[in-house]
Amino acid sequence: MNGVHDMGGMHGMGPVEPEIDEPVFHQAWEGRVFVLTRAIGAWRKWNIDNGRFHIEQIPPAEYLRISYYEKWFTRLVELLIETGMVSRDEVDSGVPAAGSEKLTPALRVAGVPALVLNRNIASSQDPSIPPQFAIGQRVRARNLNPEGHTRLPRYARGRTGVIHLDHGVYDFPDTNAHGLGPKRQHVYAVRFAARELWGEQAPPRDCVHLDLWDDYLEPA
Amino acid sequence: MGASDRDHQHQTVPPDISLRVKSLESLLVEKGLVDPAALDALVDTYENKVGPRNGARIVARAWTDAAYKAHLLADASAAIAELGFLGSQGEHMVALENTAAVHNIVVCTLCSCYPWPVLGLPPVWYKSSAYRSRAVIDPRGVLREFGLDLPGDVELRVWDSTAELRYLVLPERPAGTAHMDEEALADLVTRNSMIGVEKIAAPRPGAQP
Numbered sequence: 556m557n558g559v560h561d562m563g564g565m566h567g568m569g570p571v572e573p574e575i576d577e578p579v580f581h582q583a584w585e586g587r588v589f590v591l592t593r594a595i596g597a598w599r600k601w602n603i604d605n606g607r608f609h610i611e612q613i614p615p616a617e618y619l620r621i622s623y624y625e626k627w628f629t630r631l632v633e634l635l636i637e638t639g640m641v642s643r644d645e646v647d648s649g650v651p652a653a654g655s656e657k658l659t660p661a662l663r664v665a666g667v668p669a670l671v672l673n674r675n676i677a678s679s680q681d682p683s684i685p686p687q688f689a690i691g692q693r694v695r696a697r698n699l700n701p702e703g704h705t706r707l708p709r710y711a712r713g714r715t716g717v718i719h720l721d722h723g724v725y726d727f728p729d730t731n732a733h734g735l736g737p738k739r740q741h742v743y744a745v746r747f748a749a750r751e752l753w754g755e756q757a758p759p760r761d762c763v764h765l766d767l768w769d770d771y772l773e774p775a
Numbered sequence: 776m777g778a779s780d781r782d783h784q785h786q787t788v789p790p791d792i793s794l795r796v797k798s799l800e801s802l803l804v805e806k807g808l809v810d811p812a813a814l815d816a817l818v819d820t821y822e823n824k825v826g827p828r829n830g831a832r833i834v835a836r837a838w839t840d841a842a843y844k845a846h847l848l849a850d851a852s853a854a855i856a857e858l859g860f861l862g863s864q865g866e867h868m869v870a871l872e873n874t875a876a877v878h879n880i881v882v883c884t885l886c887s888c889y890p891w892p893v894l895g896l897p898p899v900w901y902k903s904s905a906y907r908s909r910a911v912i913d914p915r916g917v918l919r920e921f922g923l924d925l926p927g928d929v930e931l932r933v934w935d936s937t938a939e940l941r942y943l944v945l946p947e948r949p950a951g952t953a954h955m956d957e958e959a960l961a962d963l964v965t966r967n968s969m970i971g972v973e974k975i976a977a978p979r980p981g982a983q984p
Contacts, residue, residue, distance in 0.1 A: 571909070591814065594817065659807055663812075761930065
C-alpha cells in the first residue's frame with residue numbers, strides 16, 4: 556500500500572537525533588510489548604508479512620504521532636483479536652471471558668534460547684525455483700501500486716538498476732501477507748545509481764541497493 | 776485549540792500505555808497464552824545477552840584473521856554462524872566492507888529491519904522517520920549529522936533492507952592499532968560503525984586499551 560510507512564526520499568522529517576548510551580528499552584512497558592509479541596509469535600498464528608501489514612494499516616497521522624512500541628502494541632492487540640486468540644471485550648476488561656479454557660503457553664523458558672537463535676526464516680536454497688534474472692542484468696522495478704502489503708518502495712518504482720547479488724529464494728510478501736501462499740521466488744540486491752533515483756542533485760558515483768523479488772522486476 | 780478543547784481531549788485520552796500493556800499481559804497470562812517466566816527470560820536476553828558486542832567480535836575477528844574476513848565477505852551467514860551469532864532477524868546475513876574508497880550505510884526505509892543477533896535491537900534514531908526518509912536521498916547529509924564528512928571521491932553505497940537479508944558493515948580498522956589483540960580491538964568497535972554511520976576513531980596515543 557502507498558502508505559506513510561514508505562518514507563524513503565520524503566522531506567520534512569527533521570534531523571537525525573542519536574542518543575548517547577541509549578538503553579535497549581526506555582521504559583519497562585516497551586520491553587513487555589516486545590517480548591509479548593515474540594512469545595505470542597511462538598503460536599505461529601501469523602507470519603512476518605501479516606505483522607508488517609498491520610503496522611502499515613495504522614492511520615498515517617497516528618503512525619507518525621505514536622512511538623515505535625506503541626505501534627507494536629496496536630499490532631499485537633489487532634492480531635490477537637483477528638486470529639481469535641482474545642476478544643475485544645477481554646482486551647478492554649483485562650480478564651478472560653467467563654468459562655474460557657486455560658491453555659498451555661507455546662513458549663516456555665526452556666524454549667527461549669531456541670527462539671532467539673533459531674533461523675525462523677526458511678532456507679533460501681531451492682534449486683527447483685530458477686532465477687528470472689542474472690547477475691549483471693539491467694532490470695526495471697515495475698510500476699506496481701498494490702493496496703495490500705508490498706516491499707517495493709515507491710522511490711524505486713519505474714527506475715532502472717542492475718542485478719548485483721542473487722540472495723536465493725524467499726517467500727513473496729505481497730501474497731504471504733494476505734494468506735495467498737508464500738509464492739517463493741528469487742530475491743536480488745539491485746543496484747540503482749543515486750542519480751537514477753534522485754536526479755542530477757545526487758553525486759554521480761553514489762548508489763542505493765534494494766532487495767527485490769522477481770515479481771517486482773522486468774527486463775530493461 | 777482552546778482550553779476547553781484541551782480539557783476535552785485530555786478526558787478522552789485512553790488509559791496510560793503502561794497500564795494497557797500490563798492489562799494485556801495479565802490477560803494473556805490468565806488465558807495461558809504466555810508464560811511470565813519466559814517473558815522475563817526474553818527481556819533479559821535482549822537487554823543483556825544480544826547486542827552490538829556480538830557484532831564487534833565478528834569485526835575484530837575479521838580484522839585479525841584474513842581467512843575469516845574472506846569467509847565473512849563471501850558467505851556472511853556461515854561465517855557469523857561459526858561464532859554462534861546467527862538467529863532471529865539475522866538469519867540471512869550480508870557483510871559490507873568499508874574502505875578508504877567505498878563507504879556503505881544500512882537503512883530500512885519501510886520499517887525497522889536490523890540484524891538483531893549481531894547488533895541487538897535497533898536504536899530509536901534508526902527507526903525514526905528522519906533517518907528512514909533521508910538515508911536514501913541525502914545519505915551524506917545524514918552522515919554529517921553523525922559527524923562524518925565523507926570526501927566527494929568516496930563512493931557511497933546505501934543498502935535499504937527491503938527483504939529478509941540483514942546487513943552488517945565491516946568498518947575500517949583504525950590506524951595505530953597494529954599492536955592490539957582481538958579482544959582489545961573488539962572494544963573499539965561501535966554499534967554505529969557497524970551500521971555505517973560513523974568511522975572508528977584511532978585510539979588516543981598513550982591511552983590504555
